[in-house]
Amino acid sequence: MLSMRNNGGISTATSTVRLPLVGDFSAGHTTGMADKTLKGILRRVERRLKALDITAQAASEAAGLSKDAIRNLRRAADGDPNRKGVSSRTAQGLAKALRTDLNWLVEGTGTEEIEETGGERTVPLVGYVGAGAEAHFYAVAQGNLDEVPAPDNSSPATKAVEIRGDSLGSLFDRWLVFYDDVRSPFTLDLVGKLCVVGLKDDRVLIKKIRQGSKKHLFRLLSEREPPIEDVEIEWAAKVKTMVPR
Structure with a gap:
């Protein structure tokens, strides 16, 4: 199994190009009715x-x-x-x-919200969730596994995993789980939330997060399995929505 962590150790060569500033953004400066500060x-x-x-x-x-x-x-x-x-x-x-x-x-001029055109919006399917609620991700170089219809509340950062098995309940087999806001490092506001969770040992799970016995340790819960006790969370993302596929 190949696992993908958020910011998973992939190094890329970069170059710096100085681009022009858009407009005059000096403090307090405005032009006409526009606000370009x-x-x-x-x-x-x-x-x-x-x-x-x-x-x-x-x-x-x-x-x-x-x-x-x-x-x-x-x-x-x-x-x-x-x-x-x-x-x-x-x-x-x-x-x-x-x-x-x-x-x-x-x-501050023009249209605030632009709807995407050219057909149904999609988001990438980046892994599957099987027995034990463990999500199997593939190396970034292999690309996304599929594209699936985007939920109404999707953002440009939204991704999906597909549930395979009944670890979250038999009704959820083959459902899609959407998330977008990956917290790396993990932040405590996700305690009590159902999340896609990346652990230090490279496991990627869908679990509800609870506080563990120490400040930096957490308890992971799911409906049909014993809790996973006192693990360190490397990254997590709150589940945005779940829909049948």
Whole structure:
């Protein structure tokens, strides 16, 4: 079995290209009725994050940027002298990931929400959940296993796994489980939630998370199996929705 961790140790060669800033984002500067200030852009980013119900990290990664891209915008808007603008690449990537018009994101003009066209939206199927609720993932180089219809509440970062077996209950065999907001490292707000969970030993499970005997250890629950006691969680993502396939 090949397992895929979030940010699973894949190194890629990168090069840095200095791109032009989109507009004048100096503090307090506006042009006409448009709001092209950095704080204005950030307000619109936050609005789209809320509308899509995704985190800044998930949106940044869906935009093809570093996971800290939006966090860096927040720092810049708060006056960090080392962070002074938004590149064309960042603005274009975020507009696509946040399903909005680039002009609206940059200036506050145009259409806020853009619906995808060209047929039914799909998301990648990245693994199967079999006996023991263990999800079997495949190496990134092999690509996604399939594309499945996207749920109504999907985001650009949404992925799916398929349940095979009755570890979550016999009614759920062959159902699809959707998630998008991968927390790496794990965050305590997921305690009590049903999640896709990646463990230190490379197992990937679908379990409800409870606090363990120590602060850094957790108890994993499912309907038909004994609890898994006191394990360290490497990453987790809250289950967004489940639907029959």
